[in-house]
Amino acid sequence: MISPKMADSLNKHMNLELFSAHLYLPMSSCANELGLKGAATWFLVQYQEEMIHFMKFYRYLVDQGINVTITASKAVPNKYKTLLEMFEKTLVHEQLITTCINELTEQAVKEKDHASQIFLQWFVTEQIEEENNDRDIIAKLKLVGSNGHGVLMVDNELGQRVFVAVPGATVPIQVM
Numbered sequence: 486m487i488s489p490k491m492a493d494s495l496n497k498h499m500n501l502e503l504f505s506a507h508l509y510l511p512m513s514s515c516a517n518e519l520g521l522k523g524a525a526t527w528f529l530v531q532y533q534e535e536m537i538h539f540m541k542f543y544r545y546l547v548d549q550g551i552n553v554t555i556t557a558s559k560a561v562p563n564k565y566k567t568l569l570e571m572f573e574k575t576l577v578h579e580q581l582i583t584t585c586i587n588e589l590t591e592q593a594v595k596e597k598d599h600a601s602q603i604f605l606q607w608f609v610t611e612q613i614e615e616e617n618n619d620r621d622i623i624a625k626l627k628l629v630g631s632n633g634h635g636v637l638m639v640d641n642e643l644g645q646r647v648f649v650a651v652p653g654a655t656v657p658i659q660v661m
């Protein structure tokens with residue numbers, strides 16, 4: 486059993502994870518348009534991971550007997566000038582998600598909601614990885630600057646990313 490207040494906060498965050506997926510999918514198509522196939526793959530995998538995060542919240546809320554609310558997603562940009570701009574925006578967004586996850590955890594602790602605390606722990610750890618990945622890529626992109634060859638090398642590395650299913654989470658859709 487979770488409190489209506491906790492359910493409402495988790496529901497809001499579930500929608501933010503869905504927004505994250507919507508944010509990253511056009512980054513993939515924009516990277517593709519820029520000829521950066523590796524980055525297009527990276528952001529597509531990121532989209533898939535965000536859908537998993539969304540589904541984790543959905544599953545948790547439904548398993549707690551909550552009828553979820555899906556709010557309309559706001560429009561997201563689909564034009565970026567450089568890969569560096571995309572990853573800088575990605576890092577800022579992930580820092581926002583980290584703040585939200587931390588606030589949810591604090592609320593769960595305050596309410597002595599042990600189940601939600603345990604549920605949120607996975608996301609606390611996940612956010613460290615999310616931010617760290619973005620920082621690494623930003624550092625590499627800053628090192629190569631506007632050198633086309635360097636950007637293509639980073640792009641090639643980004644293309645190695647593969648989607649790994651998370652145990653216990655359902656992939657809602659299969660892309661590609």
Ligand code: FEO
Binds near residue numbers: 502535538579615
């Ligand atoms: Fe689901 Fe990237 O936070």
